[in-house]
Amino acid sequence: MAVRGSSGSKLGFYPNLNVRNIAQEWVQESRRLFYLRTANNVTNNIYKGSTTLWAGNVQNELSEDRRGLNYPYLQNLRERVSSNSIVNRHGNSQELVRHRMVNQPVQSVPAPISVVNNSAKCLSMPRASKVEIPWRDYSPAEDPLLDKANTEVILELDDKVHDGDDKKEKKLVVKKVVSPLPTKAVFSEESLKARKALASIYDKVLVVDNIESARSIVKLLTTKYKSFIHACDTEVANIEAKEETPVGHGEVICFSIYSANSDVQAADFGNGKTCIWVDVLDGGRGVLMEFAPFFEDPSIKKVWHNYSFDNHVIENYGIKVAGFRADTMHLARLWDSSRKIDGGYSLEGLTNDRRVMDTVPEDLPKPGKISMKTIFGRKKVRKDGSEGKVVSIDPVKELQREDRELWICYSSLDSMSTLRLYESLKRKLETRRWVLDGCPRGTMYDFYEQYWCPFGALLVKMETEGMLVDRGYLSEIEKAAIAERELAADKFRKWASKYCPDAKYMNVNSDTQIRQLLFGGIENRHKSGETWPQSKTFKVLNEENVATEGKKTSKYRTIKLCSIVEDLKTDMFTPSGWPSASGDALRSLAGKIPTEYIYTMGDIQEDDEDSSGSENPDGDSSYGTAYEAFGGGKNGKEACHAIAALCEICSIDSLISNFILPLQGDRISCAEGRIHCSLNINTETGRLSARTPNLQNQPALEKDRYKIRQAFVAAPGNSLIVADYGQLELRILAHLTNCKSMLDAFKAGGDFHSRTAMNMYQHIRDAVHEKKVLLEWHPQPGQEKPPVPLLKDAFGAERRKAKMLNFSIAYGKTALGLSRDWKVSVKEARDTLKLWYGDRKEVLAWQKSQKKLAREKCEVYTLLGRSRHFPNLTQFGPGQRGHIERAAINAPVQGSAADVAMCAMLEIERNARLKELGWRLLLQVHDEVILEGPSESAEVAKAIVVECMSKPFHGTNILKVDLAVDAKCAKSWYAAK
């Protein structure tokens, strides 16, 4: 066992360790990862062949980690180093050259040597065409870098002559790495107190660290305490829980189980031990496997806090966890869906909140969990003796071994407080009545058992399934996207540098810099008096190694950007009052520019007469406000083209860094190439949200310029079924408000928006009555065209408005907002709104009632009876009050839609036939579900899915409207839409 004592760790001797090779590999790998993280800056470096990297960012990967060494590649290297498996690629040269840039600021990255010792230390790495100092001339004692990095690395030269090598190169071996803490780290007063309190539970913990004791405990758990409720919690190393999927990642180092019966009586494991703590790290994997019968028994009920995570890390060992009883996170969300403060839904926040924990159990030292930071966090001491600010926590494995007693207490407390939290929340939910669509149905805990508990288990299953991603395709479109972005960026920079030379080096991704160029000198809309400066300096990467006079070239240089245009008019502003540099704003400046102008660098010919103004000299183009501001004519056109290019850059860049790159990363996908996002019930309305990566915001079909959805595919021999509800929220609104007009419109079927338009406008109604237009048209055999125009063609503008209103009303959109969107007067917008409400009085009345509910009871309810709580309205100003009122009318609609979608998924999950055919749910996107299964049964399965979704409430539909479902099957997500 590696123990770091005061004398430092012993690493032994690695005869064939070619540090340089490892280092280079390491650099390449970190470049790749780095590139994934910050597409913008680093792609430039990569494409220009520089090897420069920032140590800081890479180090962050390590230091951010509180749970041990997480960086997968480093982990891999570490294993290779310690298993002596590194062989010299060339078989001869064992020379390590220590590269240093003479007289340069140190460009350092942590080198693999430090990896051995589990912490980031710096050795500088080569940079192209710089002076290199060979290692043999290098003296660590004189290297200021080592001081800087607070490292003490002892590297020794091996004097052995290489066989038959007349060059007699010396080679470097890593003899020893001593890594004392740079400065002493200390616990704060608060930590010391917490540690003392925590230590008191040690007597109650039974430590299991060998197979024999594991066996006897599992026997107890599966017999005597079988009917108890067991709270379980794992501690995991080697995972960045915020960024990585736990599917296929992470190493369980220990876990704890705390059990109690229905009388809140804790299980007794002898000698007053009530909590089991199992050491997997040093007890071995076998100890964990002994617990498989316990975890896998569906009749043994387990409670978890964030079940998803623990489930995945345990399943990574091949244990199929069953017997899911409750997830305290979901219980807490059900109890109060809008905890934003007091620790949110973290175990610590919940268990220390008196409103949540009704009784403070006497066997816990504090009301609840104490954070890792409080117990194990230490502040570094500065050289002058003062207390530093940064709190550091040792990797969890070290904690488990070196601060063992406290660690055991800490870990055990997690399961203990989880169980207490469960009991408390259960009691609370049991006191709350459950009313489903107006009918009393018991308590909210019953609701949990019937809906969210199986739903929680289903979500975990879906996460485990994951979605297959075609990486080859993604790397293809990545190339295309990067090429287009570079082209557009060059075009813009070239144009801008005509007005402001330094713009040649600007960062086109910085909205601040764009704002500087276009709106310098403009006054803040909200705070009169404040103006954006005329010019400003920015730090940018020194890509072309431009030397500032008197100084050597360095990584950064400053550029000065100044306003390049006077009085550019814009009507879009950010919330803080500055002009917006968003795509929308820029597009209105540029006007409508055909794409061929965006990706061509050629200058505009002076062919057409200047007098054309902004009229439309080039056929397809129509120029925006920038045309005039830049003086019209050729300059005006160029400006518009360049600004249009800028819009493209923004959207391309976000496509790359939000979708294309993350989907290819290893952090979030697994060996089989499937993406496992985490699906959470963590919204205030009860919708799902998806993370790491967020698969719910993949570009929609129309906007998907690179067809990213085409990268989501079915496995060979399989197909996807994509099924979505049509106008789900509107149907819910019709049901909730009992609005006759809407219910009728849905009953009649066809195009709902056309029908809305007809009900709003008398002249359309007349036209329909006189059969001058058709509401909708189902082509009969032999008919090529409809006999009379369709409503949506004849009255396109009206229908668009109607559609817009249909969507906006549920959100509580105001006349003012509409007027701005439609660029009409407020009065006109208000009149249109009145038209919409004209035959939908029930909606207006219902909205009023919801506002009243929010005001008086501070709560509104969804179809299934979940509540959303609001703060007392009287304490807010009109602005916030308006926001809460809109939320109050939106929450029941959105929440009920989420309820319906959940029911549909449960219905699909329960369907035996689908299971038999091998179809599995993969993903839900609010009103859409995606399944994967064998192609041969796709059509059958599709019909079943449609059936489940249209009758989602145990085979019936309790709504007053039908649920329209559109389903397709295909090989990819793109094709199935």
Add this chain to the structure above:
DNA sequence: TCGTAGTACCTC
């Protein structure tokens, strides 16, 4: 140096 605020972009 790190964390946060502001801005932006993507979804239903």
Add this chain to the structure above:
DNA sequence: CACTGAGGTACTACGA
């Protein structure tokens, strides 16, 4: 007065 709901994520600039 303020001005459509619910989310996730990335990047830049800036201050402690």
